[in-house]
Amino acid sequence: EVQLVESGGGLVQPGGSLRLSCAASGFTFSNDEMNWVRQVPGKGLEWISYISSSGGTIYYADSVKGRFTISRDNAKNSLYLQMSSLRAEDTAVYYCGEYSGRIWGQGTLVTVSS
Amino acid sequence: EIVLTQSPGTLSLSPGERATLSCRASQSVSSSLTWYQQKPGQAPRLLIYDASKRATGIPARFSGSGSGTDFTLTISSLEPEDFAVYYCQQRTNWPLTFGGGTKVEIK
Numbered sequence: 001e002v003q004l005v006e007s008g009g010g011l012v013q014p015g016g017s018l019r020l021s022c023a024a025s026g027f028t029f030s031n032d033e034m035n036w037v038r039q040v041p042g043k044g045l046e047w048i049s050y051i052s053s054s055g056g057t058i059y060y061a062d063s064v065k066g067r068f069t070i071s072r073d074n075a076k077n078s079l080y081l082q083m084s085s086l087r088a089e090d091t092a093v094y095y096c097g098e099y100s101g102r103i104w105g106q107g108t109l110v111t112v113s114s
Numbered sequence: 115e116i117v118l119t120q121s122p123g124t125l126s127l128s129p130g131e132r133a134t135l136s137c138r139a140s141q142s143v144s145s146s147l148t149w150y151q152q153k154p155g156q157a158p159r160l161l162i163y164d165a166s167k168r169a170t171g172i173p174a175r176f177s178g179s180g181s182g183t184d185f186t187l188t189i190s191s192l193e194p195e196d197f198a199v200y201y202c203q204q205r206t207n208w209p210l211t212f213g214g215g216t217k218v219e220i221k
Contacts, residue, residue, distance in 0.1 A: 035210070037158075045150075045158065045201055047210040059208050095157055101148055101203070102169065104157035 002026035002103055004079075004096050009108030016086050016112070022079040022096030022105055030074035033099035036081050038092035039107075046092075049081065050099065064090075086112045116140055116204050118213035126221040133189040135216045137202035142182045146206040149178055149187045152215075153198045161200075162187060192218070 008020040020036075036049045049070040050059040058070055069082040079096050093107040117140040127133055137147065145165040150158035160169040162178035165185060175190040189196055197220050202213040 044215050045152075045203075045212040047203075047212065050208075050210070061209050097157075099205075101150065101158070101160040101163065104159075107157055 004098075004103055004105035006094065006096055006105040006108040009094065009110045011111045011113065012086055013114050014087060014112055017082070017084040018086065018110060020081040020083065020094055020096075020108060020110070022081075024077040024079070027103065029077040029079075034072065034079050035097050035099055036068075036070060036079075037095045037097055038090075038110075039095070040092045051079070083110070086110075088112050115209055116143060116207050116211050118202050118204060118211055120200075120202060120213035120216045122216060123214070124217045124219060126219050127192055128221045129192050129194055131192050133187075133192055133196070133218055135187040135189075135200055135218075137180075137185040137187070137213050139183045139185075139204060143204040143206040145181050146204055147178075147180065147185045148203045148205065149176075150201045150203065151196075151198050152201065158201065189218075 003025055005023045012018050031053055033052050037045055037047050039045050048061045048064050051070045055072050067085045071080045091112050093109050095105055095107045097104040119138045121136045147165045149162040151161050152158045161172050161176050166178045177188045179186050197218050199215045199217045201215045
């Protein structure tokens with residue numbers, strides 16, 4: 001079965017850090033470009049980061065640039081998002097997804113609150 | 115940044131009716147426009163890519179059209195499972211951007 005499974009979400013204090021993981025299975029992960037997209041509950045979708053299949057090309061939204069780091073380990077079929085200096089406005093469901101849009105994870109909720 | 119404006123914000127229709135959703139870009143995105151469907155508590159589902167190509171497994175009642183700055187998603191005859199929120203997305207320029215969404219609700 002083709003799937004992406006996120007993990008690592010939870011409650012964190014403002015200024016804190018969190019690392020999200022996304023485990024891929026059922027397809028050739030190493031061939032695929034990947035995104036992280038987030039969604040504040042009840043609001044729209046926001047793209048936040050992209051990584052090429054090799055990891056050699058990376059882009060970030062301005063809202064997270066300098067605070068979040070995307071990475072991948074193709075040997076482990078895994079995508080990561082290291083989040084630091086977290087703010088209340090980073091509270092959202094975080095989805096990993098294939099760049100083409102075909103495959104999405106179920107999302108993991110990150111809540112930034114004291 | 116390319117801004118995508120979706121209209122209307124909410125569309126109230128009955129099953130069997132035709133739905134026409136609009137997505138307008140602040141500058142040309144050529145045909146690099148994608149449509150997603152999202153239901154509560156679920157991840158987005160790819161419907162249409164490259165403005166008019168149906169994704170695998172998407173019913174023929176869904177169709178996309180347009181190029182440049184004006185795009186349309188049409189659902190020819192609404193089924194009960196089609197009531198959801200629909201988003202457009204452009205992949206022409208970085209940052210990737212999404213429209214604000216159109217909610218299709220049961221009238």
